[in-house]
Amino acid sequence: MRAQFAALIAGLGVVAVSAPLMAHHSFAVEYDPKKPVEGTGVISKVEWTNPHMRVYVDVTEPNGTVTTWNLELGAVNSVLRRGWKPADLKTGAKISFKGYGGRKILTRAAADALTLADGRSFTGASGAPDAPGK
């Protein structure tokens, strides 16, 4: 139920906050709302930087090839203000993501929901964490 609820919130979050999703620029200029993407992989790099934070995820395809996704989040400042900490996103950790692909490069995507192996789910590219048990 909790997972379903989180997924529902994540889905509605797209509707509710997609317009101001990107503080630095318009979401729709770079990302395609008609190209939803998702995947599960391993965090290969985390950039706690402005104007946007980025999480790189290595996803192993069924044929064995590895695709590195470059996921854009909000400004690191807004992510930190929402309670994320560097310890929450560690290189080598398993992670699932949902988002929207780049208009030209699909694997450069805007992250909308990130879910860690321990079930903690972060929704919204601006980095709203769902506190455990919520």
Next chain:
Amino acid sequence: MKRLALLCLGVIALAASMLAQGGPPPDGFFPVWPPLGSEFTPIASPELAKGPVPRMPDGKPDLHGPWVGGGSNDDIEKEGGLKPGELPLLPWAKALRDSRKEEDEPYLYCTPMSVPRVNPYPWNFLQSVTSKGPGTIYIVHEAGDAGRIRHVFMDGRPHPGDLLPSWWGHSIGRWDRDTLVIDTVGYNDKFWIDSHGTPHTEQLHTIERWTRTSYGVMTNDFTLDDPGAFSRPVALKFMARAVRPDVELMEYICTENNQYGIAAGIENVYQEKGYGLEARPEGAK
């Protein structure tokens, strides 16, 4: 189906309250709830926001926030309280605005936003006090691309006559009772007034009238005067909100990792031609 609709409504309400950082439900104090930008920067609760205007030792309003908002971002006409088409752009300026593409906004390449633009990050007024009494007022923005520190000179000096046009221009200020009036000239024409592409010229002259009406709210009665791009001065109104007391300005270096445009194959049109060098009709400036 009805149950699903109800569930959706409930979840939207929950999402809205989450965006508001767990603040109390709306009671009409804020015209929009949750306020724009609060998903990026949490604002003071309505209870705190209703509190009195704090005062400096000399009795003037203490304008320290930090604040979020107080200007426009996407569309100055709409966000400044005008109806569609009311912004009195000269024909060449309207044509230029309509030809501009949002993806080419100079701001996206980490140039300053200038006045009266804001992004959803906090900024602050710093009222300095020296041995001679109240001194220069500084405006600081968190976002590096919102720009450098603005100096608002309060000592009665006039604008210099030979200003080199700059991103933030030259600002002088005075108090009109409890309202801080900031008069700025000397802007360059390299920034866009909004992401819609509203243009201006180096004749731009802005007057900001900042009035803190409670702890949590400050209005900006804004006059935009640019005979080079507008047929008459325009009066606009914006509102800033105090951020939650535990929120301080953070470091924000826009050029640190700006990957703007790569995902969509957007070309940086300014690399070759520079900022503010778009073709304009003869006599437009």
